[in-house]
Amino acid sequence: VLVSRIRNFSIIAHIDHGKSTLADRLLQETGTVAAREMKQQFLDNMELERERGITIKLQAARMNYTAQDGEQYVLNLIDTPGHVDFSYEVSRSLVACEGALLVVDASQGVEAQTLANVYLALEHNLEIIPVLNKIDLPGAEPERVKAEIEEIIGLDCSNAILASAKEGIGVHEILESIVHLVPPPQETVEKPLRALIFDSYYDSYRGVIVYFRVMDGNVKKGDRVRLMATGKEYEIDELGVLSPTQVPLDELHAGEVGYLAASIKAVADARVGDTITLAAQPASEPLPGYTEAKPMVFCGLFPTDADQFGDLREALERLKLNDAALSYEPETSSAMGFGFRCGFLGLLHMEIVQERLEREYDLDLIVTAPSVVYRVTTVKGEVLNIDNPSTLMPPQEREKVEEPYVQVDMITPEEFVGPLMELCQTRRGIFKDMRYLAQGRTTLIYELPLAEVVTDFFDQLKSRSRGYASMEYQMIGYREDNLVRLDIMINNDPVDALVMIVHRDKAYNVGRALVEKLKELIPRHQFKVPIQAAIGSRIIASEHIPALRKDVLAKCYGGDISRKKKLLQEQAKGKKRMKSIGTVEVPQSAFMAVLRLD
Numbered sequence: 389v390l391v392s393r394i395r396n397f398s399i400i401a402h403i404d405h406g407k408s409t410l411a412d413r414l415l416q417e418t419g420t421v422a423a424r425e426m427k428q429q430f431l432d433n434m435e436l437e438r439e440r441g442i443t444i445k446l447q448a449a450r451m452n453y454t455a456q457d458g459e460q461y462v463l464n465l466i467d468t469p470g471h472v473d474f475s476y477e478v479s480r481s482l483v484a485c486e487g488a489l490l491v492v493d494a495s496q497g498v499e500a501q502t503l504a505n506v507y508l509a510l511e512h513n514l515e516i517i518p519v520l521n522k523i524d525l526p527g528a529e530p531e532r533v534k535a536e537i538e539e540i541i542g543l544d545c546s547n548a549i550l551a552s553a554k555e556g557i558g559v560h561e562i563l564e565s566i567v568h569l570v571p572p573p574q575e576t577v578e579k580p581l582r583a584l585i586f587d588s589y590y591d592s593y594r595g596v597i598v599y600f601r602v603m604d605g606n607v608k609k610g611d612r613v614r615l616m617a618t619g620k621e622y623e624i625d626e627l628g629v630l631s632p633t634q635v636p637l638d639e640l641h642a643g644e645v646g647y648l649a650a651s652i653k654a655v656a657d658a659r660v661g662d663t664i665t666l667a668a669q670p671a672s673e674p675l676p677g678y679t680e681a682k683p684m685v686f687c688g689l690f691p692t693d694a695d696q697f698g699d700l701r702e703a704l705e706r707l708k709l710n711d712a713a714l715s716y717e718p719e720t721s722s723a724m725g726f727g728f729r730c731g732f733l734g735l736l737h738m739e740i741v742q743e744r745l746e747r748e749y750d751l752d753l754i755v756t757a758p759s760v761v762y763r764v765t766t767v768k769g770e771v772l773n774i775d776n777p778s779t780l781m782p783p784q785e786r787e788k789v790e791e792p793y794v795q796v797d798m799i800t801p802e803e804f805v806g807p808l809m810e811l812c813q814t815r816r817g818i819f820k821d822m823r824y825l826a827q828g829r830t831t832l833i834y835e836l837p838l839a840e841v842v843t844d845f846f847d848q849l850k851s852r853s854r855g856y857a858s859m860e861y862q863m864i865g866y867r868e869d870n871l872v873r874l875d876i877m878i879n880n881d882p883v884d885a886l887v888m889i890v891h892r893d894k895a896y897n898v899g900r901a902l903v904e905k906l907k908e909l910i911p912r913h914q915f916k917v918p919i920q921a922a923i924g925s926r927i928i929a930s931e932h933i934p935a936l937r938k939d940v941l942a943k944c945y946g947g948d949i950s951r952k953k954k955l956l957q958e959q960a961k962g963k964k965r966m967k968s969i970g971t972v973e974v975p976q977s978a979f980m981a982v983l984r985l986d
């Protein structure tokens with residue numbers, strides 16, 4: 389393929405604005421996937437993704453397109469994940485492109501997620517083509533949304549494309565714009581090989597399948613390649629293009645996008661952002677921008693049934709093969725027994741892993757509340773990273789505790805500014821900026837402790853804005869604060885899995901609310917169950933669950949048989965996802981109670 393006929397692009401869109409629908413249309417229009425083969429939404433091929441309507445893992449597709457000028461072009465679409473947890477992967481796939489379609493729902497407008505990704509694309513000098521989607525909807529206001537894009541992003545929208553991915557309107561125009569506006573890759577085939585990894589997944593037969601863009605030079609089947617971050621070398625068994633299924637070829641050149649298999653054992657050995665070069669003639673410098681995705685949120689995973697510990701370990705090992713950002717190590721909890729402390733990029737990543745463990749590996753798990761990584765300086769001057777609150781040492785042994793802060797950018801219709809500011813205030817937010825955008829929409833910027841964001845902040849933002857506000861966050865560093873350790877006792881046993889690190893000013897209220905919530909969530913037993921919250925040796929809140937009255941069950945006997953059956957069934961169902969702490973049965977929901985305090 390001539391480099392001048394290649395166009396590499398991605399699609400930037402807020403969730404639900406129509407990215408997947410448009411991608412499918414492009415594949416169909418170029419004959420890459422015949423309409424009858426078209427599964428619903430070809431690019432989102434993971435079950436979980438389809439259910440949640442989000443793109444978690446990136447995919448790519450190569451299309452052949454004969455443009456109006458009569459020439460044949462190769463268009464490579466590189467899809468990007470649509471969630472903040474994966475913003476590093478987004479940035480790597482944008483770097484692999486020369487252009488991007490900015491898809492905005494013409495009945496909605498610009499959202500925070502869109503903004504973050506457009507800025508990333510602008511930073512990497514991508515040509516951005518604005519597309520106003522869903523113009524078939526009666527509520528579409530393309531002129532208003534154009535004005536908004538111009539005002540917020542400063543992007544000329546006079547040639548913005550009006551489209552309906554659903555009805556196929558504007559699709560031809562989009563293809564022509566890609567050909568004419570997105571620049572071709574640079575001609576760097578003479579340079580030593582440098583290929584950028586923008587995605588990878590584990591295949592049990594061929595090992596890791598790496599998706600890459602050749603930035604410089606060329607790469608052939610049989611080549612011995614080196615991954616520059618790890619220094620490891622592999623021989624390429626197979627290489628090819630994605631059209632959109634894998635089609636093997638012998639060679640790929642600068643500007644092209646493809647996949648390779650080289651008996652790589654785990655995706656952690658071929659990380660997103662790493663540079664592939666030739667072992668024989670290595671490039672002198674790797675491509676810029678490589679960082680290892682670091683887990684930001686941690687939680688404990690414990691099998692409800694201790695016998696499943698081995699199965700859980702195996703399942704985590706398997707998932708890890710395919711997920712470089714997942715981390716885990718064995719954890720022993722006095723309350724919960726043997727389990728794992730696991731690290732994730734964010735809450736969504738955590739939920740995905742949890743769901744896959746339960747669904748695909750049929751495990752019955754107790755998951756403890758998420759925690760961020762605290763930085764603790766001891767009196768001896770040691771600096772420790774603490775991702776498990778129950779390992780925080782007593783106050784006399786520590787000098788200071790620092791916690792990660794994030795900048796949160798929100799976009800909301802004006803009428804919800806008040807409720808959102810109130811939300812940020814209660815989460816220890818520091819107001820930074822507020823700007824009025826077009827048509828009664830406002831952007832709000834706060835700095836917040838990550839710990840306050842990883843709880844239910846996103847759900848709160850959505851419910852306080854009736855679903856209209858959107859958000860995006862990025863790490864800004866560590867800050868010291870007056871943080872204390874809050875312990876919980878159930879039936880006089882301290883429960884290490886419920887330990888929290890909280891701000892001193894909030895400790896009393898959180899302790900109080902948590903104890904009340906636990907009282908609600910833990911079922912009654914034959915005996916009275918006291919529940920207490922403490923800071924150090926000082927009890928700050930106390931409640932008890934009264935003992936079960938014997939006649940509650942007795943009433944059923946001899947009575948309505950179907951009701952009795954139902955009660956027993958419910959009991960059986962309730963037995964799952966319970967953990968015995970001492971003699972008290974504690975349900976999964978109790979370990980997440982802290983996420984539902986207000």
Ligand code: GDP
Nearest residue numbers: 401403404405406407408409521522552553554
């Ligand atoms: P994504 O989250 O950006 O990938 O969005 P999807 O492609 O999954 O689309 C979200 C929803 O919008 C789906 O229900 C689509 O059927 C619908 N949708 C996408 N494009 C259009 C369009 O042009 N018009 C209308 N009316 N609906 C659309």
Ligand code: MG
Nearest residue numbers: 408441442443
């Ligand atoms: Mg999608």
